[in-house]
Amino acid sequence: MDKEDMIGRFVKFLREYTDDSGNKIYLDEIRDVLTVVPRRYIGISWEHLNAFDPELAGELIDNPEEVILAAEDAIQIVLQEDFFRKEPFLIHARFHGLPKSYLVKELGSEHINKFIQVEGIITRMTEVKPFVSRAVYICKDCGHEMVRLQKPYATLVKPNKCEACGSRNVELDVDKSTFLNFQSFRLQDRPESLKGGQMPRFVDVILLDDLVDIALPGDRVIITGILRVVLEQRDKRPIFRKIIEANYVEQLSKEIEELEITPEDEQKIKELAKRKDIVDVIVDSIAPAIYGMKKEKLGIALALFGGNTRQLPDGTRLRGESHVLLVGDPGVAKSQLLRYVANLAPRAIYTSGKSSSAAGLCVAPDSIIETNMGRFEIGSLVDKVIPEDVTDNKSVDAGSLGLTVRTKDGMKKVLRLWKLKAPKELVRIRAEDGREIIVTPETRLLTPEGWKQAKDIVDHVITDNGPVKATAERISSPYD
Numbered sequence: 010m011d012k013e014d015m016i017g018r019f020v021k022f023l024r025e026y027t028d029d030s031g032n033k034i035y036l037d038e039i040r041d042v043l044t045v046v047p048r049r050y051i052g053i054s055w056e057h058l059n060a061f062d063p064e065l066a067g068e069l070i071d072n073p074e075e076v077i078l079a080a081e082d083a084i085q086i087v088l089q090e091d092f093f094r095k096e097p098f099l100i101h102a103r104f105h106g107l108p109k110s111y112l113v114k115e116l117g118s119e120h121i122n123k124f125i126q127v128e129g130i131i132t133r134m135t136e137v138k139p140f141v142s143r144a145v146y147i148c149k150d151c152g153h154e155m156v157r158l159q160k161p162y163a164t165l166v167k168p169n170k171c172e173a174c175g176s177r178n179v180e181l182d183v184d185k186s187t188f189l190n191f192q193s194f195r196l197q198d199r200p201e202s203l204k205g206g207q208m209p210r211f212v213d214v215i216l217l218d219d220l221v222d223i224a225l226p227g228d229r230v231i232i233t234g235i236l237r238v239v240l241e242q243r244d245k246r247p248i249f250r251k252i253i254e255a256n257y258v259e260q261l262s263k264e265i266e267e268l269e270i271t272p273e274d275e276q277k278i279k280e281l282a283k284r285k286d287i288v289d290v291i292v293d294s295i296a297p298a299i300y301g302m303k304k305e306k307l308g309i310a311l312a313l314f315g316g317n318t319r320q321l322p323d324g325t326r327l328r329g330e331s332h333v334l335l336v337g338d339p340g341v342a343k344s345q346l347l348r349y350v351a352n353l354a355p356r357a358i359y360t361s362g363k364s365s366s367a368a369g370l371c372v373a374p375d376s377i378i379e380t381n382m383g384r385f386e387i388g389s390l391v392d393k394v395i396p397e398d399v400t401d402n403k404s405v406d407a408g409s410l411g412l413t414v415r416t417k418d419g420m421k422k423v424l425r426l427w428k429l430k431a432p433k434e435l436v437r438i439r440a441e442d443g444r445e446i447i448v449t450p451e452t453r454l455l456t457p458e459g460w461k462q463a464k465d466i467v468d469h470v471i472t473d474n475g476p477v478k479a480t481a482e483r484i485s486s487p488y489d
Contacts, residue, residue, distance in 0.1 A: 010068050012079055018065050019083030019102075024091070026061050036091065039084065042100060043092060049219050050101035051084070052257065055108070069104065073124035073235050077102055077256065101219065103257040105233055113198045114210040116251060120236045127232045127253065128261075129196040132211065137221045140191035141165075141181070150176040154185070161191060161215050162237045162252045192221040196232060196253070214253045229261040296349040299342045309333055309350055376446060379415040380423075395428040431486045436463040438470065440479045447484070 023035045038051045059066035069076040080102035088094040107126035116127065146155045148171035157166040170177045197211040214232055216223065224230055234256045238249035270278075281287055288307070295306045316329035335343040374388020390412075394405055405426055413420040432449055439445040448454075450464035455471040466481040 010064070010072075012075060012082075015065065015068070015076060015079035016083050016086070018062055019080045020086050022058060022061050022065070023083060023087050026057055036087070039087060039092065039100065043088075043094075043098070049099060050103045053080070053102055053104050054106045055104055056106050058104075059108075070107075070124045073122075073256075076124075077104070103233075105231075105257045105259060107233060110231060112210075113196060113212050116212060116236060121238055123236060124233065124256075125236055125253075127196065127212070127234075128199070129211075129230065129232075130199055131224055131226050131228050131230060132195045132197045134194040134224075134226050135192055137190050137192045139188040140217065141186050142189050142217075143187035145182045145185040146179050147182045147185075148174060148176055149178040149180060150174055154182070155179070161217060162239055162254060189218045190221045192216045194224070194226070196230070199229065212251050212253055214255050216255050216258070220255055220258060223258050224260055231259040231261060233257040296342075296346050299345060302342070302346070305335065305346065309346065313350065313353065381411075381413045381420065391426055391428050394426055433486055435484055435486050436466075437482045437484050438463060438466060438479055439482065440470065440472065440477045442472075442477055444472070450483070 023039070024033070026033065026035055028034050034057075035051060035053070042048060042051060055066060055069070058069070065076070081100070084100045084102060085097065088098060088100070104124070105126075107124070110126045110128045111120075113127060113129050116125070140161050141159055142161075144157045144159055144166070146157065146168055147153070148155075151171060151174040153171050153173035155168050155172055157168065159166055167181075168179055171179055193213055193215050195211050196214050214234070232253060232255050234253045237252045237254055239252055241248050241250055281290070284290065288310075291310050292303060292306045295309060312331050312333045315331070318329045319327040321327065333347075335347065337343055374386060374391070376387050377384055378387045378390075394407065394410075407423045407426045410423065412423040414423055415421075434450060435447050436450050436452075437445055437447050438454065448463045450462060452463045453460045454463055454466060456466065457469050457471065457476050463481060464483070466479060468478065469476045470479045471477075
């Protein structure tokens, strides 16, 4: 499908698509953008496009960059011919409502350069910075101008020399270049979507122009955009990292500012505040289907309401907000309590310790590690730093050693070393390729079925070479 064909189809869609009531919703939306709503985009439902032109909707998934540009060109034609706008007025085409939403952990190489929809939670966000989308370079010797279009996920494209005279005295002309607002955030899998000992995956998302500052850390969002790949600069291997170039951001979590208290609500709140048993009423209203747990519910209620920040005479600041950590046996409704509260509070973030239990790995002293000082047994290093025997465990600050160790993410600096009292029983995992490792029975290892404790390994484990058949053997600890 060529560009002119796509533009013509989009013009027809914008002009002719009607809802069940016969309203031409996209012409109405463009009219609202011009006259009422202070924004610079129209939101186009993929379901609407698929119902009107299935071929064009499919092309959007497979060839998104060209299709989005064609849609924005079509909007300009409608502005000129239907609304008689002579001067260009940039309105972005933002698509939403794709048939499938992915988790971050489900994104793979088959999605590269495809239009996708991803659901997750924002964990961090950068400040807004200028991005040069159209860079104009000028030769300082002859005055020749050269234009280079830039990509927000790629390195800066710059001419090595003047195309006219060959001079290398070339500089960016900031005044003639076009800049857009740029921002990025990290999108992470929702904690409740993780199973077993799975670690949450994340992907960086790029926001441009009117999308910046559209959400905040802690917001649950659905992102539609194009999955891009960028070569890892620090890794000499041909390994790429994933980035999403966002086209549309939909917030799932409700903003505090959006909550409106009517006069009737205010009157009811004041009447409830006069009750002597108001604390019991609030506690009983938290997860009423869960019997008992009065103290836990009271603590949650106090955290929900918060307090007042206080400044002591000596200048010490006491914050009014508090966090809640529930620790207990399995099956006592900890997760149900927190999920109930997460749905109550507009900006609550629910997380579970199940994701962090697999983060640590205690290995035997004769385990080989690869460092910037060569390959050696980890026990020999720890014994030099912590020569004495330990009755329980001991750790030391290792930041000054200048030691780096190879990990799956490249070389990482060692910040701390631990020496632990060995348990009486350990587990030896022996792979069919000859490699083996001795770990504690509770150490979690990755298998094709997910994370499992070493004592439960019965078939395969995942190594850097993929799934490998392995056996687990309980042994008496040969270590002190």
